[in-house]
Amino acid sequence: MRTVEAAEVAPTTYAWEIQAEQLKVRVGRKRMAVDGLDVALSTGVHGLLGPNGAGKTTLIRALATVLRPAHGSLTLLGDTVGASIDLRRLRRRIGYLPQTFGYYKRFTVREFVEYIAWLKEMPKQAVPEAVQRAIERVGLADRAGDKMKTLSGGMVRRVGIAQAIVNDPQILLLDEPTAGLDPAQRVRFRELMQELGRDTCVVVSTHLVEDVATACTDVILFSAGKLVFQGTPDDLAGAGSPEDTGDSPIERGYSALLGDRVGRDSW
Amino acid sequence: MSHVPDRLLAAYVAGRELPGDEGWAIEAHLEGCAQCRARLAGVTTTEESGFLDAVWAGLQPRLTAEPQPLRGRARAWLHGWATPVMVPWLGMVVLVAAIAVFLDQASAGGVSLVQLFAPVLPVFGVAAAWSRGLDPAYELTAGSPRAGLDLILRRTVAVLVPVVLVLLLAGWLSGSNIGLVLLPALAFSAGTLALGTFIGAGWAAGVLAGVWLSALVLPTVAFGGSVALLSASLPVWAAVFVLAAGLVVLRRGFFMRLAAHN
Numbered sequence: 001m002r003t004v005e006a007a008e009v010a011p012t013t014y015a016w017e018i019q020a021e022q023l024k025v026r027v028g029r030k031r032m033a034v035d036g037l038d039v040a041l042s043t044g045v046h047g048l049l050g051p052n053g054a055g056k057t058t059l060i061r062a063l064a065t066v067l068r069p070a071h072g073s074l075t076l077l078g079d080t081v082g083a084s085i086d087l088r089r090l091r092r093r094i095g096y097l098p099q100t101f102g103y104y105k106r107f108t109v110r111e112f113v114e115y116i117a118w119l120k121e122m123p124k125q126a127v128p129e130a131v132q133r134a135i136e137r138v139g140l141a142d143r144a145g146d147k148m149k150t151l152s153g154g155m156v157r158r159v160g161i162a163q164a165i166v167n168d169p170q171i172l173l174l175d176e177p178t179a180g181l182d183p184a185q186r187v188r189f190r191e192l193m194q195e196l197g198r199d200t201c202v203v204v205s206t207h208l209v210e211d212v213a214t215a216c217t218d219v220i221l222f223s224a225g226k227l228v229f230q231g232t233p234d235d236l237a238g239a240g241s242p243e244d245t246g247d248s249p250i251e252r253g254y255s256a257l258l259g260d261r262v263g264r265d266s267w
Numbered sequence: 268m269s270h271v272p273d274r275l276l277a278a279y280v281a282g283r284e285l286p287g288d289e290g291w292a293i294e295a296h297l298e299g300c301a302q303c304r305a306r307l308a309g310v311t312t313t314e315e316s317g318f319l320d321a322v323w324a325g326l327q328p329r330l331t332a333e334p335q336p337l338r339g340r341a342r343a344w345l346h347g348w349a350t351p352v353m354v355p356w357l358g359m360v361v362l363v364a365a366i367a368v369f370l371d372q373a374s375a376g377g378v379s380l381v382q383l384f385a386p387v388l389p390v391f392g393v394a395a396a397w398s399r400g401l402d403p404a405y406e407l408t409a410g411s412p413r414a415g416l417d418l419i420l421r422r423t424v425a426v427l428v429p430v431v432l433v434l435l436l437a438g439w440l441s442g443s444n445i446g447l448v449l450l451p452a453l454a455f456s457a458g459t460l461a462l463g464t465f466i467g468a469g470w471a472a473g474v475l476a477g478v479w480l481s482a483l484v485l486p487t488v489a490f491g492g493s494v495a496l497l498s499a500s501l502p503v504w505a506a507v508f509v510l511a512a513g514l515v516v517l518r519r520g521f522f523m524r525l526a527a528h529n
Contacts, residue, residue: 066410068524087523091412098410102403104351115346119411163407 014078016040017171017201018063022072024225025055025062032070033058035225045197047216047233048205051258055225056205057099060175063203064096077170092121095169099176099205101160105149109140109159112148116163134166137192139185153180161189165196172202178211190215212236213250221257229257271296271303280310349425352402356395357429360388364433371441381437382496383487386451387479388434392426393459394472401469409524416519423456447496450504455479457511464518 018041025034033055048056061067062074065081077093079085103112113131122130135144138158143151151159157180164172178186193215196202206212212219212233219236221229229236233250240252244259271279271293278285279293297303311319349357367380397419399405408414430452438445455475462471486493494500 061406061410064410066406066524088412088415091410091414094410096407096410098406100406102406104404106351111342111346114343116407116411118343118347119408119413121412 012078014075016042016075017077018203019075020072021075023062023069023074024071025058025067026070027058033225034062036072037222037225037227039220039227039230041201041203041218041220043197043199043201044217045193045202045204045215046218046220047212048203048220048222049207049209049212049254050222050228052207054222056222057175059222060096060173060203060205061098063171064094064098064173065091066096088121092167093170095164095167095172097160097164097174097177101156103148103156103159105147107148108145109135109148109151109162110144112159113163113166117166120167122167130166130168134162137165138162139188154182154185157181158185161192170200172196172200174202175205176207177204178206178208186211209248209250209254213248221254223258270300271306273306276303276307276310277312280307281312348421350396350402350404350422353392353395353422353425356392357426360392360426361429361433364388364430364437368433368437368440371437379441381434381441382448382451383483385434385448386455386483387476389423389426389430389452389456390459390472390475390479392430393423393456394463394468396422396426396468397460397463398468398472415523416516419460419522423460427453427456446501447498447504450501450508451495454504454508454511457508457515461511461514461518464515464521 020037020039023034023037024032027033050056058067062069065087069082074081076090079090107115110131113134114127117127117131135141138161140155140158140162143155148156157177161177164174178189181189190211193202193204197217216233219231219233220227236253237249238253240246240249240256244252244256246252246255275289275293297307363384367384370380395401431449434448434452438448458475459468459471462474482495483493
């Protein structure tokens with residue numbers, strides 16, 4: 001049994017877990033990878049969809065407070081990033097799986113997740129139980145004692161998910177979490193997303209349209225650093241017509257919305 | 268009312284042959300006496316208790332061993348101070364220091380190699396502790412609440428402790444000026460951190476290695492000694508260390524974010 005802290009049961013004082021207004025994030029010296037984004041997200045699973053180079057990863061890194069916004073405001077859990085806020089307190093409530101998930105090969109799965117739990121400043125006595133729970137949730141309990149270098153690519157990805165959820169975050173940011181997962185694991189992953197989305201704001205960046213269709217309550221279509229569309233997967237499917245390219249309604253909606261965008265940009 | 272004696276109760280539970288009237292008397296009494304029924308439930312036979320002991324003896328070691336082995340605790344503590352990528356660098360640093368000590372011992376006179384190498388030894392260890400290219404988990408670390416000045420200082424301490432130990436030993440063996448060995452090492456470590464907040468730890472290490480080459484190694488090779496390694500330059504080294512350390516503290520907010528150029 002875990003003691004519930006006062007902060008956990010206190011009513012929230014914000015309307016949106018994530019709120020961005022005219023958000024711009026710079027990559028390198030000049031390029032704005034996120035260029036004037038307005039979006040507000042609450043609990044649920046939000047699929048971040050977009051072509052390669054749309055700025056999905058940069059947006060996720062900014063949400064993880066790893067990159068500093070160049071312009072506009074970003075408010076996470078009621079705290080405006082960039083102002084003199086307690087960044088450590090905010091980060092304790094965020095879970096983040098980077099696109100290139102780096103790990104230490106000689107660590108065992110349990111050691112690695114424990115190490116991340118330590119980095120996330122979790123209370124010492126809560127760590128063993130939280131680590132075991134996170135590892136069980138991604139289905140790696142039987143490999144917990146194995147070294148990371150003995151794992152397959154999909155298993156490493158699942159360790160990445162385990163380290164992101166170990167601190168029971170209120171904002172969970174997953175950058176391409178399904179890359180390298182086989183179909184059965186992907187189904188299990190979507191179930192986990194739906195489970196987490198009940199009380200967490202989950203942002204999943206992906207380029208797999210079927211992930212969005214089944215697991216997400218909400219789709220954000222993102223192109224060239226700007227928001228193109230926000231709505232439910234059904235809305236997205238409804239945006240397409242049979243003439244658009246794609247094999248499923250959602251794919252047709254995706255290409256219809258992006259094609260429109262490309263057309264306007266070329267003018 | 269007399270109750271069933273313990274001896275009879277144990278015999279009854281064990282299913283031993285009892286004289287007919289005794290067995291019947293016990294059962295009749297048990298029917299009417301809750302107290303004796305409770306005692307009956309508590310009685311264990313020697314076979315039963317032997318079996319339970321055997322099961323418990325089999326379980327006990329496994330219950331205490333898993334899931335938190337003692338070895339893991341110590342390793343987890345170490346991970347708080349140094350990342351695995353730092354280990355080869357630390358090994359190299361200690362090895363170079365040891366070779367310098369050995370060569371100093373072997374050749375009498377001239378410039379002390381320990382003094383010459385002391386400033387640059389910790390620089391690469393510090394860079395390894397905090398460089399994107401070398402640390403695979405850099406992005407995860409940079410986004411975690413613990414990222415910041417205290418994590419960097421922990422890792423720097425993990426680099427400095429073995430270096431300082433070797434240098435102290437070297438100074439003691441060679442009888443050279445300990446201050447001139449330690450202060451440059453500290454100044455260069457703090458300098459790597461301070462410069463690293465501007466240009467990234469990897470570049471900072473490179474620049475400082477260049478400074479070391481041009482200010483210490485080249486003069487020593489060319490003129491047989493460098494001004495920087497005279498006792499008179501001790502206050503300068505101390506000033507550099509204090510200045511760099513102050514700069515690191517001033518720019519501590521930087522350590523909480525990912526450097527674009529790092």
